[in-house]
Amino acid sequence: MSATIGAALKKVAVALLLDKKNWEKIACLLLAVFMIVFFPAVALAAVTSMEDVDFTSPEVQTKVILSLTEEQIDELTLVEDTVKALHTAMSGRTPEQIKAAEVLYVLxxxxxxxxxxxxxxxxxCFADDQTDEQLIAEVNAAFGTNLDPEDFSAIMNYANHQLVEVAKSQLGNVGGEPYWSWYGYGGRVEWCACFVSWCADQCGYIDRGIIPKFAGCGTGVDWFKARGQxxxxxxxxxxxxxxxFDxxxxxxVMDGNSDHVGIVEKVEGGRVYTIEGNxxxxxxxxxxxxxxxxxxxYGTPML
Structure with missing residues (x-):
């Protein structure tokens, strides 16, 4: 069995579990139960003393895995096998839908x-151009559950909030010097991609291979397309x-090449709200x- 089962999911799980403000949410209670069953108190105590809980690190994985009983390892093996089967069954779906299926299953x-x-x-339960409310209605009908679409949306958005929050903190910057100089340029360049890359770097996404470091929009497009994202x-x-953007x-005339790039903040009322550098x-x-x-x-980072 591999040492990690959806590292991003586990990081989200721990963050939500430890935030008692979220415990009134049904989905978060389900999550807390899952974490208590699969990750004993001794393991949680060991990892939560760290300033930044990173379930992708070998140190944290080792502490968790070594604390598990054989029965818990069997359960985790089932989780891993089921996630792999979901990936196969949803091979024609978008990365976001595959992640949603993992979340629904685990939580x-x-x-x-x-x-x-x-x-x-x-x-x-998944269909093209489906809202969270429509998806959860299908899941509830199929499994006889009573899941709340708002709770599901909150959990799905949680993992993406870090990048958005970093971008929001930069609103109002003029000239882009922090971003193009960080990239390595000695003077001003067209800096929209440098801004996206800088935000990704602040989240640790470049080192983890989640978002590339790119200064040209076309390079970013090619990177996401090559990975099916x-x-x-x-x-x-x-x-x-x-x-x-083109x-x-x-x-x-549109030439089919990207001229500009930004970060999606939210989608409301049929509009895409963005934060853009340059x-x-x-x-x-x-x-x-x-x-x-x-x-x-859109590039769809897989967290």
Whole structure:
């Protein structure tokens, strides 16, 4: 068995578990139960004394794994096998949908995992262009559960908030010097991609291979496409997605190449709200209709 089962999920789990303000949420209570069952108090005590709980680190993984009983290891093996089966069953779905299936299984549906056809039933709940409310309605109908779509949305958004929060902290910067100088340039350049890369670096995402370090928008597009982490411009993105634009030239012609990049803050009322560096030479909020013709597509980081 590998030492980690969805490192990003476990990091989210611990963060939510330790934040008592979240305990009134049904999904967070389910999460707390899951963590208590699979990660004994001694393991949690060992890892939560660290300033930054990082379940991708060998040190934390070792402390957790060594504290498990054989029965708990068997349960974790089932989790890992089920997650692999979900990936296979959802091979045609987006990275965000695959992550959603993992979250639903681990946090709310693990008791059904041993039932015949569980993976196919869960995968069958997903559809194209589906809202969280529609997805949870399908899950509740399929499994007889009573999950709250708002709780599910909150958990799904949690992992993406770090990048958004870093970007928000930079609103108002003019000139982009912290970002292009960090990248290594000795003078001002077109710095929208440097800004996205800088924000990713503050989250540790570059070192972990979640978002690339890129100064050219086309390089970022190619990186996400090569990994199957790309949505076209007609899609509805999620917070923390990387939005790439293709501006029309003076004749209104789009060349299919990315000219600008930013970070998706949220989607509300049919509009995509973004935080962009080098927007009028500043860090600014902007918004666009979902599916706007200038949106080339989205990189979807896998946390």
């Amino acid at each position: 709310a549906l693990s008791e059904y995992a041993k039932e015949p056809g569980f993976v196919a039933k869960l995968a069958g 790309w949505l076209d411009g007609s899609a509805t993105p999620a917070p923390g997605n990387i939005i790439f 501006w029309p030239d003076d004749y209104g 927007s009028g030479d500043a860090c600014q909020r902007n918004s666009y209709p979902v599916g706007n013709y200038q949106i080339l597509g």
